[in-house]
Amino acid sequence: MITAELTTPFTLEEIGRLANASRSTVSRVINGQSGVSGETRDRILQVIAQTGYQPNAAARSLAARRSHVLGLVIPLAVHFLFADPYFPRLIQGISQACNRHDYTLSLYLFQTADEERSIYPRVLRTGFVDGVILSSTQLDDPLIPQLVENQVPFVVVGRPSNAPKAHYVDVENSEGAFAAATHLVRLGYQRIATITGPLNAVAGMDRLEGYTRALQERGRELDPTLIVSGDFTEAGGYTAMCQLLPHQPDAVFAASDIMAAGALRAIREAGLTVPQDMALVGYDDMNPASLSDLPLTTVRQPIRQLGMQAVEMLIDVLRNGLTPPRRLILPTDLVIRSSCGAMQ
Amino acid sequence: MITAELTTPFTLEEIGRLANASRSTVSRVINGQSGVSGETRDRILQVIAQTGYQPNAAARSLAARRSHVLGLVIPLAVHFLFADPYFPRLIQGISQACNRHDYTLSLYLFQTADEERSIYPRVLRTGFVDGVILSSTQLDDPLIPQLVENQVPFVVVGRPSNAPKAHYVDVENSEGAFAAATHLVRLGYQRIATITGPLNAVAGMDRLEGYTRALQERGRELDPTLIVSGDFTEAGGYTAMCQLLPHQPDAVFAASDIMAAGALRAIREAGLTVPQDMALVGYDDMNPASLSDLPLTTVRQPIRQLGMQAVEMLIDVLRNGLTPPRRLILPTDLVIRSSCGAMQ
DNA sequence: GTGAAAGCGCTAACAG
DNA sequence: CTGTTAGCGCTTTCAC
Numbered sequence: 001m002i003t004a005e006l007t008t009p010f011t012l013e014e015i016g017r018l019a020n021a022s023r024s025t026v027s028r029v030i031n032g033q034s035g036v037s038g039e040t041r042d043r044i045l046q047v048i049a050q051t052g053y054q055p056n057a058a059a060r061s062l063a064a065r066r067s068h069v070l071g072l073v074i075p076l077a078v079h080f081l082f083a084d085p086y087f088p089r090l091i092q093g094i095s096q097a098c099n100r101h102d103y104t105l106s107l108y109l110f111q112t113a114d115e116e117r118s119i120y121p122r123v124l125r126t127g128f129v130d131g132v133i134l135s136s137t138q139l140d141d142p143l144i145p146q147l148v149e150n151q152v153p154f155v156v157v158g159r160p161s162n163a164p165k166a167h168y169v170d171v172e173n174s175e176g177a178f179a180a181a182t183h184l185v186r187l188g189y190q191r192i193a194t195i196t197g198p199l200n201a202v203a204g205m206d207r208l209e210g211y212t213r214a215l216q217e218r219g220r221e222l223d224p225t226l227i228v229s230g231d232f233t234e235a236g237g238y239t240a241m242c243q244l245l246p247h248q249p250d251a252v253f254a255a256s257d258i259m260a261a262g263a264l265r266a267i268r269e270a271g272l273t274v275p276q277d278m279a280l281v282g283y284d285d286m287n288p289a290s291l292s293d294l295p296l297t298t299v300r301q302p303i304r305q306l307g308m309q310a311v312e313m314l315i316d317v318l319r320n321g322l323t324p325p326r327r328l329i330l331p332t333d334l335v336i337r338s339s340c341g342a343m344q
Numbered sequence: 345m346i347t348a349e350l351t352t353p354f355t356l357e358e359i360g361r362l363a364n365a366s367r368s369t370v371s372r373v374i375n376g377q378s379g380v381s382g383e384t385r386d387r388i389l390q391v392i393a394q395t396g397y398q399p400n401a402a403a404r405s406l407a408a409r410r411s412h413v414l415g416l417v418i419p420l421a422v423h424f425l426f427a428d429p430y431f432p433r434l435i436q437g438i439s440q441a442c443n444r445h446d447y448t449l450s451l452y453l454f455q456t457a458d459e460e461r462s463i464y465p466r467v468l469r470t471g472f473v474d475g476v477i478l479s480s481t482q483l484d485d486p487l488i489p490q491l492v493e494n495q496v497p498f499v500v501v502g503r504p505s506n507a508p509k510a511h512y513v514d515v516e517n518s519e520g521a522f523a524a525a526t527h528l529v530r531l532g533y534q535r536i537a538t539i540t541g542p543l544n545a546v547a548g549m550d551r552l553e554g555y556t557r558a559l560q561e562r563g564r565e566l567d568p569t570l571i572v573s574g575d576f577t578e579a580g581g582y583t584a585m586c587q588l589l590p591h592q593p594d595a596v597f598a599a600s601d602i603m604a605a606g607a608l609r610a611i612r613e614a615g616l617t618v619p620q621d622m623a624l625v626g627y628d629d630m631n632p633a634s635l636s637d638l639p640l641t642t643v644r645q646p647i648r649q650l651g652m653q654a655v656e657m658l659i660d661v662l663r664n665g666l667t668p669p670r671r672l673i674l675p676t677d678l679v680i681r682s683s684c685g686a687m688q
Numbered sequence: 689g690t691g692a693a694a695g696c697g698c699t700a701a702c703a704g
Numbered sequence: 705c706t707g708t709t710a711g712c713g714c715t716t717t718c719a720c
Binding site for chain 1: 452
C-alpha cells in the first residue's frame with residue numbers, strides 16, 4: 001500500500017501522476033462517467049485501491065454544488081417523544097437507506113423553539129444539505145414555509161396539514177384506527193372508548209377520525225364522554241383512562257401503545273382485568289416489553305419502511321425535480337392478540 | 345430585506361461590496377477575529393443581518409480545513425439495541441451539545457459488518473468530519489485502530505477495552521452494580537442472583553464485576569448457578585429468569601431494566617410476586633412504562649449527560665490537541681423503589 | 689485596520 | 705478518449 005505523507009492525504013492530482021493520467025480522467029473514473037478507455041480506467045482504479053484514496057468531501061461539494069448529505073429534522077424533540085420507539089425506528093430506516101445510496105445523514109434535533117430559530121439558518125442557507133426529511137409532528141409546522149422559501153428540497157414524514165403540494169410519506173392512520181375500532185364493534189362491545197393522540201398532531205386527528213368513522217358506519221352513536229384526549233405518553237394514557245372509568249366503557253382503543261400501557265395501569269388499579277372486564281387495543285406495535293404480561297392487540301405501522309421510503313422519495317426529487325408532488329401512504333396491519341378478548 | 349437573485353445566494357464578495365469593504369474584512373467579522381474597526385464591523389454586521397447571509401459550508405471547510413461536523417458512529421445498531429431507550433437519550437444529549445457549540449451532527453449507524461466496511465472510509469478519509477464520537481458496545485472494537493491510523497480525533501462513549509490511551513466518557517458501571525447488589529445484601533436476601541449483560545460488552549462485564557465484588561466484600565460465597573448471562577433484551581431477561589427459578593433465588597439484580605421486565609414476566613408466570621417472593625433490581629432507570637405496575641428499584645445512569653460530555657470532550661481535543669488522554673466517569677444513583685422490598 | 693492575491697481539491701466545460 | 709483551464713466561495717498570508 002502506497003502511503004501518503006502522514007499529514008496530507010492524496011489529491012486527485014497525485015493519483016493522476018501515479019497512474020499516468022490527468023486529474024480530469026481520474027475524476028471521470030471516480031464519478032463513473034463514460035469516455036475513459038478500459039485500460040486507463042483499470043490503471044487508475046488500481047492506484048486508487050493501492051493508495052486508499054478518498055476524494056475530499058468539501059472540495060467535491062464546492063465544485064459540484066451538491067454535498068450528498070441529507071438532513072433529518074425533528075422539531076420538538078422533547079424527552080417524552082423519544083421515550084417512544086417511533087423515532088429510533090424511523091432513524092434506523094432513514095440511516096439504512098442513506099447508507100445504501102451513499103448519502104451521509106445529518107441529524108437536527110430541536111428541543112426548543114429558540115434552538116430551532118438559531119440552528120435553522122444553518123440547515124437551510126449554507127448549502128450543507130442537498131435535501132431535508134422533516135418529521136413533522138405538529139399541525140401547521142412553521143418550518144415548511146421556510147424550506148419552501150429557501151428552495152430546499154424536502155420530504156415530510158407524516159402528512160403535512162399546511163402544504164398540499166409537499167412531498168410526503170405517511171401510514172394509513174385513519175384506516176388503521178378504523179380497523180381497530182371496527183374489530184371492537186364486531187366483537188360485540190357496546191361502550192367503546194378512545195384515548196386519542198394529541199389533537200394538534202395530524203396523526204392524532206387521523207386516528208380519531210378512523211375511530212369515529214368506524215363507529216358511525218356501524219350505526220353507533222358517538223358518546224363524547226367516551227372520547228378523551230391523551231398526548232402519546234404513559235402518564236397521559238393513565239390520566240385519560242382514569243377519566244374514562246366512571247363512564248364504564250367495556251373497550252378502549254388507545255391511539256398509541258405507550259398510552260395503552262398507561263391505561264392498563266389505571267384499569268388494574270381499579271381492580272379490573274383485561275380483557276375480561278375491559279378490552280384494550282393499542283396502536284404502533286412497539287416494544288412488547290412495555291406490556292410484558294399482556295399480549296396487546298394493536299395496529300402495526302411499518303416505521304422503518306416509512307423512513308426508507310422517505311429517503312427514496314427525496315433522492316427521486318433530487319434527481320428528477322420538484323414536480324409532480326409525490327406522496328406515498330403505507331398500509332397498517334391490525335395485529336390481533338389477546339387484549340381485545342378475541343382469543344378467548 | 346435585501347434579496348439575492350432567487351437561485352444564487354450571496355457570497356462574501358457581494359456582502360463586501362454592499363458594505364463597502366473587502367471580502368477579507370467581512371470574513372474577519374464573520375469569524376469574530378479582532379483587527380476590524382468598530383465602525384466597519386457594525387456596517388458589515390448590518391448588511392449580513394439585512395441579507396440573511398450565511399457562508400457556504402463547503403467553501404468554508406475547504407479553505408479552513410475543518411468542517412464543524414462531528415460524526416456519531418454506532419456500530420452494530422441492530423434492532424433490539426434500539427428498542428432500548430439508551431441510544432435515543434444518548435443521541436439527544438449529543439445533539440443538544442452540538443447545537444450549543446454550533447457543530448453539525450452526522451449520524452452513522454451500521455447494522456452489519458459489510459455496511460461498516462463500506463461506509464467507514466467515507467467517515468475517515470474524506471475529511472468530512474472533524475472528529476468522531478464512537479459508541480462502542482463491543483469488546484475490542486475494530487473501528488478504534490482505524491480511527492487511530494487515520495488520525496481522526498475521537499472520543500469513545502463507554503470505556504474501550506483495547507485502547508488505553510483513547511479519550512472516553514463512561515458511567516460508574518461497576519460502582520452502580522456494586523451499590524445495587526450491596527443494597528440487596530443489606531436487606532437480608534440470602535440467594536441473590538444476577539442476570540448479566542452480554543459479556544462481550546465492557547458494560548456487561550463491569551456490572552457483573554460490581555455484583556461479584558459486592559457479594560464478596562460482604563463475605564458471601566458466589567453461587568455460579570445464580571449467575572446467568574442475558575443480552576440486554578426483554579426476551580433474554582425472560583429466558584435467564586426461567587433458568588434461575590429452579591435454583592430458588594430470593595433476589596435478582598438484572599443488568600438492565602429491559603431484562604428486569606423480562607424477568608418479571610417469568611417470575612409472574614411462575615406464580616410468584618415481586619417483591620414478596622422475589623426482590624428485583626434493574627439498571628438504567630429507563631422508561632417506567634415498561635414496568636407500568638411495578639415501581640422498579642434501579643441504578644440511574646445520566647445518559648444525556650454522557651452524550652453532552654462526550655461532545656465537550658471531543659471539542660476540547662479538537663481545540664487543544666490529542667494529549668493528554670481525557671477520561672470522565674459519571675456517577676450513577678441507586679433509585680430505591682418498591683421492587684426490592686425496601687419499602688414494606 | 690484593510691485589501692490583494694494565492695490557494696484549498698475538486699468538477700465541468702472546452703479543446704484537441 | 706484525454707488534458708487544459710477556469711472556477712466553486714471561502715480563509716489566510718502578506719503587503720500596505
